[in-house]
Amino acid sequence: MDHVPPLTGTIVRVDSRQCEVLPDGQEKVQPALMRGKLFGERSNDKSPVAVGDRVDLEETNLGFSIEAVHPRRNLFSRRSAGGDTRRQPLAANVDQVVLVACFGTPPFSSLMTDRILVATSFADIPAFLVLNKVDQAKRNKIEEIATTYRQINQPLLLTSAATCEGVDELRDLLNGKLSVFYGLSGVGKSSLLNLIEDGLGILTREVSASLNSGRHTTTYARRYPLQAGGAVIDTPGVRSFKPYGIPPKELRLHFPDLSAVAGGCQFHSCYHRGEPGCYIPAAIEQGLIFETRYRSYVQILAELEEEYGAIR
Ligand SMILES: Nc1nc2c(ncn2[C@@H]2O[C@H](COP(=O)(O)OP(=O)(O)OP(=O)(O)O)[C@@H](O)[C@H]2O)c(=O)[nH]1
Ligand SMILES: [Mg+2]
Numbered sequence: 536m537d538h539v540p541p542l543t544g545t546i547v548r549v550d551s552r553q554c555e556v557l558p559d560g561q562e563k564v565q566p567a568l569m570r571g572k573l574f575g576e577r578s579n580d581k582s583p584v585a586v587g588d589r590v591d592l593e594e595t596n597l598g599f600s601i602e603a604v605h606p607r608r609n610l611f612s613r614r615s616a617g618g619d620t621r622r623q624p625l626a627a628n629v630d631q632v633v634l635v636a637c638f639g640t641p642p643f644s645s646l647m648t649d650r651i652l653v654a655t656s657f658a659d660i661p662a663f664l665v666l667n668k669v670d671q672a673k674r675n676k677i678e679e680i681a682t683t684y685r686q687i688n689q690p691l692l693l694t695s696a697a698t699c700e701g702v703d704e705l706r707d708l709l710n711g712k713l714s715v716f717y718g719l720s721g722v723g724k725s726s727l728l729n730l731i732e733d734g735l736g737i738l739t740r741e742v743s744a745s746l747n748s749g750r751h752t753t754t755y756a757r758r759y760p761l762q763a764g765g766a767v768i769d770t771p772g773v774r775s776f777k778p779y780g781i782p783p784k785e786l787r788l789h790f791p792d793l794s795a796v797a798g799g800c801q802f803h804s805c806y807h808r809g810e811p812g813c814y815i816p817a818a819i820e821q822g823l824i825f826e827t828r829y830r831s832y833v834q835i836l837a838e839l840e841e842e843y844g845a846i847r
């Protein structure tokens with residue numbers, strides 16, 4: 536029998552039951568079965584594969600099956616929702632996370648934004664913050680939030696899928712990269728993607744449909760190649776987000792604004808929660824740290840301690 540070169544491919548779509556793969560050198564996306572052994576190897580993961588994963592494939596008369604997942608360059612993940620404490624992989628081997636938040640509906644949440652930024656920092660993936668629906672907010676509200684994130688040197692863009700503000704800049708930013716669009720349900724991820732390129736044709740929420748209907752418009756993560764080069768992964772919006780796996784002691788490292796002034800704290804082991812000689816309250820007074828950011832830190836730290844044990 537002739538030697539058959541190993542068949543490899545990239546995962547382009549994942550939902551709860553099945554996934555799709557693009558075999559290398561082929562043009563057609565194929566449904567693929569996840570081998571049972573993959574679940575055993577990654578029993579702490581909600582799904583053994585994520586969009587962007589490189590995999591070994593086998594082709595049988597029943598179709599393609601995924602035999603193995605290659606080591607990942609990076610993995611963007613979250614804690615599973617509900618009582619489930621497993622890791623939920625969201626996207627693998629990406630160049631950047633485009634974190635979409637918005638004004639109007641759903642209202643901008645500093646805590647949600649900061650939780651996602653912490654997760655991208657922990658995963659060592661660059662994040663780009665997109666503040667969408669600027670047509671829905673007053674200029675001073677927009678400036679207040681933009682200023683907070685500019686202060687921590689967070690790259691950001693103001694956009695509106697309604698007026699196309701910022702869409703050209705967003706398109707430039709995606710060029711040649713693999714980007715994952717992530718954010719709460721209804722912030723406009725799919726609407727923005729449809730403006731980036733004619734013909735993506737991603738389903739978006741009807742204007743009349745209520746955000747509280749309990750349904751997400753995008754129900755699976757899927758990768759779309761871009762004509763200009765690169766690709767984007769659209770993801771189902773979430774209602775809440777918690778970072779997975781960050782040791783509570785490490786959280787302060789993922790708040791660049793806190794780390795930048797922590798040298799002023801009396802003790803190196805200061806976790807900025809009322810310890811003697813903590814410099815953070817003074818830094819807030821002086822406008823070096825925004826109060827919302829500090830509140831996020833305290834809240835996220837409490838959540839991580841509840842999950843992974845208190846700092847002693
Ligand atoms: N006014 C205004 N409405 C917008 C803007 N962007 C999106 N929308 C509307 O917001 C709603 C939600 O948009 P989607 O693109 O479906 O949001 P999504 O983030 O993909 O939501 P999920 O798929 O559930 O995660 C739709 O009714 C859009 O028309 C914007 O910039 N301004
Ligand atoms: Mg969507």
Ligand SMILES: [Zn+2]
Pocket residue numbers: 797800805806807808810812813814815
């Ligand atoms: Zn401190």
